Amino acid sequence: MPVGDIVEVSDETISGADDVMKAAFGHMVEAQLTHDLRDGAYMLDERVVLQARGVVGYGALSRAIIRYGDNKEVAIAALAPLAVSPSVQREGIGFALAQTLISAWQENGNGAVIVLGHPPFYRRLGFSASLAERHLISPFPEAGDAFMLSDPAGVLCEITGGHVEFPAPFGVGVPRQKEKSA
Numbered sequence: 345m346p347v348g349d350i351v352e353v354s355d356e357t358i359s360g361a362d363d364v365m366k367a368a369f370g371h372m373v374e375a376q377l378t379h380d381l382r383d384g385a386y387m388l389d390e391r392v393v394l395q396a397r398g399v400v401g402y403g404a405l406s407r408a409i410i411r412y413g414d415n416k417e418v419a420i421a422a423l424a425p426l427a428v429s430p431s432v433q434r435e436g437i438g439f440a441l442a443q444t445l446i447s448a449w450q451e452n453g454n455g456a457v458i459v460l461g462h463p464p465f466y467r468r469l470g471f472s473a474s475l476a477e478r479h480l481i482s483p484f485p486e487a488g489d490a491f492m493l494s495d496p497a498g499v500l501c502e503i504t505g506g507h508v509e510f511p512a513p514f515g516v517g518v519p520r521q522k523e524k525s526a
């Protein structure tokens with residue numbers, strides 16, 4: 345069954361996306377996070393899944409940084425949040441949405457994506473906890489295999505012990521300075 349149309353977020357779909365996150369997570373924390381990421385210009389890509397009833401899925405990629413060696417850095421993407429309306433979960437919508445976001449980012453010559461989530465789900469999307477462990481220091485040591493990396497282009501292949509800087513609104517690790525506008 346088709347999952348619906350996967351399209352970029354617009355002003356018309358933001359409140360629907362907020363509703364999906366509220367229903368999926370049971371609170372507004374993730375929806376507020378997406379507003380903060382938008383306001384801070386940290387968003388790389390964000391998409392909704394549209395069905396006849398409206399928005400049923402939302403996913404975002406935002407800018408993260410891997411710091412390593414003598415103050416070197418590599419720009420990567422963080423996949424979060426990802427949410428599907430409870431009434432249509434387990435129909436392939438979350439997978440299709442995540443796959444669309446990741447493919448678009450990686451096709452543009454970019455590479456690595458990090459995620460914190462359900463290992464079986466994200467393994468099917470090409471993420472690996474052991475790959476994350478090989479190259480990165482997990483900002484979530486208590487999360488074990490839930491912290492995962494996808495890096496098909498090998499942009500982190502020379503790096504070990506990389507420090508992950510999430511966008512500041514995540515409140516994880518060392519907050520990255522907001523980018524200066526031109």
Ligand SMILES: CC(C)(COP(=O)(O)OP(=O)(O)OC[C@H]1O[C@@H](n2cnc3c(N)ncnc32)[C@H](O)[C@@H]1OP(=O)(O)O)[C@@H](O)C(=O)NCCC(=O)NCCS
Pocket residue numbers: 368369424425426427428429432433434435436437438439440460461462464465
């Ligand atoms: C996780 C989530 C986005 C998956 O979307 P979905 O459309 O239901 O997923 P798909 O149908 O494409 O794939 C199903 C797989 O998702 C995973 N999954 C589904 N519901 C899940 C849940 N509540 N918690 C964790 N993983 C879940 C399972 O691996 C499932 O596979 P299975 O049915 O073989 O067990 C969706 O369930 C959701 O919004 N959950 C609540 C919010 C959340 O936990 N988001 C992820 C962290 S940001």
